[in-house]
Amino acid sequence: MEQLQHSEMKVQQLLSILEASKQLNSNLEIEDVFQNILLQMVTVIGAEAGTLWVLDSDGEEIRVVAAYGESADKILNIRLKKDEGIAGKVIMSGEPLLICNVEEHPDWSNWVDQSSGFVTKSMITVPLAVKGKVLGSLQLLNKKQSNFFAEEDVSLAVALASQSAMALHNSQMYDELQQMFLSMIQTLAKVLDARDPYTAGHSERVANYSVWIAGKLGMAPDKMKELYKAALLHDVGKIGIPDDILRKPDRLTAEEYASIQLHPVIGADILSNMEPKGVMIDVIQTARSHHERLDGTGYPDGLKGKEISLFARIVGVADTFDAMTTARSYSKGMSYHDGAAELTRCKEMLFDSEIVDAFTAVLVECDYNLAQYEADHKKEYRL
Ligand SMILES: [Fe+2]
CATH class of the missing domain: 1.10.3210.10 (Hypothetical protein af1432)
Structure with a gap:
C-alpha cells in the first residue's frame, strides 16, 4: 500500500515537472522567463516564498531577478558578491543545499528576514547550471503547511532546476543577441547622422x-x-x-x-x-x-x-x-x-x-x- 502511494506520488511529481517544463519553454523574454522559473518551482515544490538569483554577465555579483511571497518587492534587485550568503555559496559549489532549520546553520544571516518581516524556517537552495556552468541559484523558503523541507523535496527541485537552467540559458542568449542587434543598429544610425x-x-x-x-x-x-x-x-x-x-x-x-x-x-x-x-x-x-x-x-x-x-x-x-x-x-x-x-x-x-x-x-x-x-x-x- 505504502509502495503504491509512493509510486503515485512519483507519477504526480513527473507530471508536474512535465507541465512546468512546457511553461518554462513557452517564452523567451528574459523578465517573463525569470518569473516563470520561480513560479513553477514554488508551485511544484510547494513553498511559501522563493527567490531567483542570477550571476551578472561579468560574473562578480549575484542579483535577485525574481521574488515570490509576502515581501517579494523588498527583496527584488538585492545584489551580493558572487560568494556571499547561502545563494552565493551554492552558486560557487554547484551543489544543492537543504537546510532543515536555518537557525542552526552557520551561513544563515537573517538580515533579509529582518528587513522584510518574513520568518524563514527551512530552505532549499539549488544551483541552475547548464553544461557545468552555473548561471544562478534558486532558493525556496518554508514548505507550505509543514514549514520544513525534506530530502525528497530537494530531488524534485534539482530535477526542475535543470529544466529551468536550460530555459534561463536560452533566454539569456536570446537577450544578448537582441541587445547586440540593437546596439549595431544604433551605431549604424549614429555613423549615418555623423x-x-x-x-x-x-x-x-x-x-x-x-x-x-x-x-x-x-x-x-x-x-x-x-x-x-x-x-x-x-x-x-x-x-x-x-x-x-x-x-x-x-x-x-x-x-x-x-x-x-x-x-x-x-x-x-x-x-x-x-x-x-x-x-x-x-x-x-x-x-x-x-x-x-x-x-x-x-x-x-x-x-x-x-x-x-x-x-x-x-x-x-x-x-x-x-x-x-x-x-x-x-x-x-x-x-x-x-x-x-x-x-x-x-x-x-x-x-x-x-x-x-x-x-x-x-x-x-x-x-x-x-x-x-x-x-x-x-x-x-x-x-
Ligand atoms: Fe528620409
Whole structure:
C-alpha cells in the first residue's frame, strides 16, 4: 500500500515537472522567463516564498531577478558578491543545499528576514547550471503547511532546476543577441547622422518620437521595439547620396533634390540584404515609404492613405517634425510649438490625423519640453 502511494506520488511529481517544463519553454523574454522559473518551482515544490538569483554577465555579483511571497518587492534587485550568503555559496559549489532549520546553520544571516518581516524556517537552495556552468541559484523558503523541507523535496527541485537552467540559458542568449542587434543598429544610425553636422542625432530623435507616438496609440510593446529599430534605420539610404549634395550648405537644385529623393529606395535595397528577411519586412517598408504622403503626393511610390504602412506613417510624422524643428545652415528651425501647428495644419491631407494627434498629445503633456518627456519616460520606453 505504502509502495503504491509512493509510486503515485512519483507519477504526480513527473507530471508536474512535465507541465512546468512546457511553461518554462513557452517564452523567451528574459523578465517573463525569470518569473516563470520561480513560479513553477514554488508551485511544484510547494513553498511559501522563493527567490531567483542570477550571476551578472561579468560574473562578480549575484542579483535577485525574481521574488515570490509576502515581501517579494523588498527583496527584488538585492545584489551580493558572487560568494556571499547561502545563494552565493551554492552558486560557487554547484551543489544543492537543504537546510532543515536555518537557525542552526552557520551561513544563515537573517538580515533579509529582518528587513522584510518574513520568518524563514527551512530552505532549499539549488544551483541552475547548464553544461557545468552555473548561471544562478534558486532558493525556496518554508514548505507550505509543514514549514520544513525534506530530502525528497530537494530531488524534485534539482530535477526542475535543470529544466529551468536550460530555459534561463536560452533566454539569456536570446537577450544578448537582441541587445547586440540593437546596439549595431544604433551605431549604424549614429555613423549615418555623423556625416552631416546638421542632422546629428536625427535618427535617434525620430526613433524616440515614433515610439512616443506609438505609446499614445496603444501599440503593443513587441511592435514598439520593431518600430524603434525601423525608425532608427529609416534614412539608411542616405549612405548612397554623395557628400557634396548631402552636406550642401545652400538650398538644393531640382536635380540635387531628385538625387536625395532616391534615398528611400536605396535604403530599402540595402536593408533587403539583411537576414533573416522575415524579421526585416517592416524595417524595409519603413525605409522605403517614410516620405509617402496620405494624398499620394509623396515618393517613391505615390502611395495613398492606408496603402502606406502604419510604421511609415508614424515615422513620416516624426521625421517631418524633426526636420522642421532642427536648424539648417539656411534656416533657424521652427519652435516645437510651430512644428506641431504645421503638422496639425497638414493632417488629413499629408499626415494621418490620429498620428498627428498622438504626437500633439505628447507635446502638450510635456508642455513642449521633449527633453523632459524623454527623461520622464525613459524607463517606460527602455527598448
Ligand atoms: Fe528620409
